Amino acid sequence: MSKPVLSPEQARIVQMKQVSLHRPVADLIGILNPVAQYDAAGDTSRKTMGCGGAAAIVVGVIFLFVNTIPFHLVIALLLLAGGAVLAALAIRKRSEDLSDNLRKCAVSFLVALRDDFGSDPIEVKLDLRPPLSKEKQTSKEKVNKVTTTIYTDPWLSLDGVLADGSRLRCAVVETIVERSYWKRGSSGKQKLKTKRKKRVEIDVDLTLRTKTYAAGEATDEKKTTLHADAKLKRDGVDPIPPDEIINVIAGLYAQVRPAS
Helix, strand or coil: CCCCCCCHHHHHHHHHCEEEEEECHHHHHHHHHHHHHHHHHHHHHHHHHHHHHHHHHHHHHHHHCCCCCCCHHHHHHHHHHHHHHHHHHHHHHHHHCCCCHHHHHHHHHHHHCHHHECCCCEEEEEECCCCCCHHHEEEEEEECCEEEEEEEEEEEEEEEEECCCCEEEEEEEEEEEEEEEEEECCCCCEEEEEEEEEEEEEEEEEEEECCCEECCCCCCCCEEEEEEEEEEEEECCCCCCCHHHHHHHHHHHCCCEECC
């Protein structure tokens, strides 16, 4: 996958890893989708460079001890140097890595709701720093040889008016708990074991016009606001599917009926 050419605005998103936009939903998708493709291509290239660098270093070490091939020392040194360069490039490119929440959840979420929003701008804030980045670490302690590190990731906030006049606000906050400890394997060597779990909190407020929707008892108010939240638990740090957020919104609409 080739990297798309980014506009200056999109390049700043990759550099800063922070998004605060107030645009119509179609414009938001047009801005964020190429950034997501750029990140996917970057993941692939970093993996290729990292694997290629490791392979070159391993083969270079082998060639150091192979005396049956002419110029084996020269070949070994070239492989080691090339491997080191590839490994260094892969590490340097990590600075461009964005949270997978962008392409695996946020963009798909906006695409799914594209027809539900009107032409008015909506406000979207995204924190695209990787979930396990140092900036998101909130605590770290070691008890009984087990190190527990907690990361807090409030990565999505959205506020906009839907085509039916309702106002939608939603936010997603994830808390990742990482536990690491050393364990002796069958070979007798100590190996570092790491397990991660995360809790996901989805909060949604839906403000409805009473002339359009009836919710519960009749009211003279022009608007009524419904609230819902969902708490999910997941193994690992993979992004939640956008359907998890959409289902919370749909649950609120299920509580109302068209006004008579």
